[in-house]
Amino acid sequence: MNLKIVPHLLRFRQPAGTSRGVYTTRKVWYILLTSREDPDRWGVGECAPLPDLSCDLTENYESVLTEICRNTAESGQIDREALRPYPSILFALETAFRQYERNSFALWETPFSQGKAGIPINGLIWMGEYREMLKQIEKKMEQGFRCIKLKIGAIDFEKELALLRYIRSHFSSKDIELRVDANGAFSPADALQKLEQLANLDLHSIEQPIRAGQWEEMVQLTACTPLPIALDEELIGCNQLPEKEKLLSWIRPQYIILKPSLHGGISGGEEWIREAEKRQIGWWITSALESNIGLNAIAQWCATFSNPLPQGLGTGGLFTNNIEMPLSIQKDCLWYDPQGTSPSHSLFTSMNRI
DSSP: OEEEEEEEEEEEEEEEETTTEEEEEEEEEEEEEEEESTTTTTTEEEOOOOOOOOOOOOTTHHHHHHHHHHHHHHHHHHHHTTTTTOOHHHHHHHHHHHHHTTTTOOOSSTTTTTTSSSBBEEEEOOOHHHHHHHHHHHHHHHTTOOOEEEEEEEEOOOHHHHHHHHHHHHTTTTTTTEEEEEEEOOOOHHHHHHHHHTTTTTOSEEOBBBOOOOHHHHHHHHHSSSOOOSSSGGGGTTTTTHHHHHHHHHHHEEEEOOOOTTTTHHHHHHHHHHHHHHHHEEEEEESSOHEEEHHHHHHHHHHHHHSOOOOBBTTTTTTTTOOOSEEETTTEEEEEEEOOOOOOOOHTTSSOOO
């Protein structure tokens, strides 16, 4: 087999505000897997590490990626144990191999891949000024979303509470499920007080109320929180099974949120799910600003589970130069059309390669 690396610079339709700054562009690398015997058989996976967040994004990322692809091509298989420290690369290789084996972007045989069922997703409200976020909320409601996730911690907390009160004044928790993501914005000293205020608004959960790495403080919060806590950043860099067991047993969160590019690829994500379910910890899956190649792979994998919670799979429309895939959002569900247009092998071979 041959493995080639294809870099791609994604451009956001509008600046995307996060806790780590504002994104206008996003660099990803596609791993293109081709057969030396059958030119019609191929697979592609996406490496999409996030600056200042991914555990495997270093200054020599491209050289590491090149070496891993060289070794993988020589052996003809994925060394998952060796790739535990490189979740974004592992995820791309797992995706490329899976597509190569299936010879299809429908990576598993499910009602989703057959176009018979959609995956419920949350509508994401980006960080911004009060009026901007209010407009986003109103648009998501008009589109038919029944679960909305707001990133908080960027503006005054009282204004964020006012936004949430606005929603609750028009829609009860039976009509709209609300999730918030603090991205570690609260301090341990005031976190519980803020959680109590948020809990009064009948929210579903809060992601990462305090920054990752403060285990003792997080243990105290998860033990007495009036609002279910979901861990996200806390899982990054926790790649070995004993580390995962220790984190889940020690902190005991109400939920964990899994992003294959950050949390161990597909195999590492399944490991997290098994350990969470052993401890009666809930979970859901979300994307991490990948292009449609990564988004499709995450959605195809997500559809192999029977998890009724809304997933976080709505990032495909963020970019002006995304890779076209047969994915669409209809009301509050992500759908895959098996008869739709998928990217061709020639599209990737025409791009500049490292």
